[in-house]
Amino acid sequence: MxxxxxxxxxxxxxxxxxxxxxxxxxxxxxxxxxxxxxxxxxxxxxxxxxxxxxxxxxxxxxxxxxxxxxxxxxSETPGDWGEGAMLTPGLFNERPDPLVQELIGVSRSHASDEMADALQVRRSAPLVRVRQLWRLGGVVVALDDAYLPAESFEGLDARWIRQAGGGVHAALQQRFGVRARCVGEQVRAVVPPREESLLLGLDPEEPALAVLRLSAGMDGAPVEWRQRYCRSRFWSWTRREKW
Amino acid sequence: MxxxxxxxxxxxxxxxxxxxxxxxxxxxxxxxxxxxxxxxxxxxxxxxxxxxxxxxxxxxxxxxxxxxxxxxxxSETPGDWGEGAMLTPGLFNERPDPLVQELIGVSRSHASDEMADALQVRRSAPLVRVRQLWRLGGVVVALDDAYLPAESFEGLDARWIRQAGGGVHAALQQRFGVRARCVGEQVRAVVPPREESLLLGLDPEEPALAVLRLSAGMDGAPVEWRQRYCRSRFWSWTRREKW
The missing domain is CATH 1.10.10.10 (Winged helix-like DNA-binding domain superfamily/Winged helix DNA-binding domain)
Incomplete structure (x- = not known):
């Protein structure tokens, strides 16, 4: 400033x-x-x-x-995972193991028309892309790409995310005073692109959950577009009233 | 009685x-x-x-x-669909069309170990199975199999479900005084079995969302185990803070 x-x-x-x-x-x-x-x-x-x-x-x-x-x-620092827990299927009544987050890297990207529309930025606006893996018992179960408007979050880098304990949302809160919350979510079953399939350890043509999530600050302004692939051959995405 | x-x-x-x-x-x-x-x-x-x-x-x-x-x-009669809406992808900001429910049939089944555990009935206990299709703009987008303990819901048949407007939850409320609500939900990406794939109009090996949902009455007693396949090639399952 x-x-x-x-x-x-x-x-x-x-x-x-x-x-x-x-x-x-x-x-x-x-x-x-x-x-x-x-x-x-x-x-x-x-x-x-x-x-x-x-x-x-x-x-x-x-x-x-x-x-x-x-x-x-x-306040508590919000996590990046969100509401659904990752569980082994068939264990509907079992409390899930904690997921472990691993930062792969932070890079620059540009807003697609869809992202620009959702994030209320101009088309091709510069974005920060944060790629993360999620592990359950050591095994990769999900892969996230979080996209944030670079102009709103100048200086957001791997160091700040690591200092915030590995979470993008924790870093947003700690460094920018923005508390992000999910305002919309889409889930589909897809065969992910080759690179994402390899990172997730999928077999060729193995389907995965594709989760698209839009988060906003407490003032309602959109702050993050997140694309997640969840391996669901051995795991499922679960929500319960209580554990 | x-x-x-x-x-x-x-x-x-x-x-x-x-x-x-x-x-x-x-x-x-x-x-x-x-x-x-x-x-x-x-x-x-x-x-x-x-x-x-x-x-x-x-x-x-x-x-x-x-x-x-x-x-x-x-009170309002609860619907069978649940929280997530079905949307065409890429229209994250668009209000979804209403889904139309179609009863295929009511038959008898038996509780698998997993179902028995979740529904708190004995293994192989008799269940009523209600199969329904969901259409969006005339096209099939989802297929439901609802399983209910036959002993708790004696007499639940296609006629009662049709009279309740096509919904199982509406029939439970109107005929048995049980208001069902979702207490747990699992989502996975799968290639559905052949019969379900055909009913959904999927290509061979086309993945779909598999949603498993457990519902209970207001007293917390489980009443329904529901297995849903959602076609997600052109549609996605969406939750938003507001439309």
Whole structure:
């Protein structure tokens, strides 16, 4: 952000940015209580009202939460996987093993017409592409390509994603103050392209689940287009009321 | 129900059964207001307290709902399709066409070990199997086999399902006072068996979505095991925050 842009921003927005950075830098961890409005105001040299306005905005963005009489706390960091769990089939009643995320790489890409439409960017707009693998008991079960508008998330790279614990959504929250949530999802059965089939360890012509997911920030603005292939020969994608 | 069994049942349960039948017979339609507790008590020859107890039970079963100061109303009948909509791919922002349900037939079956476990019945217990097709713009897009414990749903046949508008869940609600809801769902990509492939109009070896869904009544008791194949060459299974 240039100094000029900073000067134009309302004061509480500048305080928001400072607080997001300090949370991103790990000064306050998940479920940590922030200092009082009074202490923050004194430290940052602004009025208590400005601090309150910044905190209220961060609460409505979902980055902080309040507990009556206790204070303001840092929210949980959202994961990248989403709602459905990966399970071995036939074990409908069994709690799934945790999935392990592995970052393959971050590269540059451009918005297809479909992506541009969904992400509300211009056609061919530059995108950051984040490719990740998901493992269950060591075996690859899914492959993700997350596409994000490069202009909104300048500087998003492998280092920031690793520092955020491997998650794109964690990095968005920690570095950009954007808490992403799924706003739409499409599932199909397909035979994936050759490269993706090889990465997933599929047999030739073996079908996989293709999941397309659009995520938005708490303000409703789209932030991520994610294409996922799930191996479903031995695993299934499962949602339950409770485990 | 035998007279002996009827005599053993608490009075409010008998009133519940009477009310469920009268709703099932169409005396009160969806969103109709029921007569007052006072009028029902006079008509049925029981106390107002007994009527209130039966109505409260039906409200907690989800078959009726109350509006403060207005009365007790008949709930919407649940559909069979579930949450995900069927869409043409690439039209992520377009509202889907309505799916049309077609009953193919009702037959007898037996619980596999997996079904018995999920439905909490003994292995090989008799099941009612209801086979249905789903069409989008006239074209078959999905095929359902719903399996229900025959002992819990005696008399469930094609006639009752047709009278309920074609839905199994509508028939369960109207004839048995059971409001089914999805408690678990598994999705996989598979090449369906030959018979199902033909019914869906798939090419040989064409993959489809296989959806397994377990539904329970409002009391949590499992009532239905449903296997669905969705054609996903031209369609996808879509969930959105809002349309």
């Amino acid at each position: 240039t100094k000029k842009a900073l000067r134009r921003e309302p004061l509480y927005e500048q305080i928001k940015t400072v607080l997001i950075r300090r949370i991103g830098d790990g000064e306050w961890l998940v479920n940590d209580c922030l200092p009082s409005e009074w202490d923050l105001a004194a430290e940052l040299g602004v009025s208590q009202g400005t601090v309150r306005k910044a905190l209220t905005a961060l609460v409505s963005d979902g980055l902080l939460y309040r507990r009556q009489g206790l204070g303001t706390f840092v | 035998t007279k002996k069994a009827l005599r053993r049942e608490p009075l409010y349960e008998q009133i519940k059964t009477v009310l469920i039948r009268r709703i099932g017979d169409g005396e009160w339609l969806v969103n109709d207001c029921l007569p007052s507790e006072w009028d029902l008590a006079a008509e049925l020859g029981v106390s107002q307290g007994t009527v209130r107890k039966a109505l409260t039970a039906l409200v907690s079963d989800g078959l009726l709902y109350r509006r403060q100061g207005l009365g007790t109303f008949v």
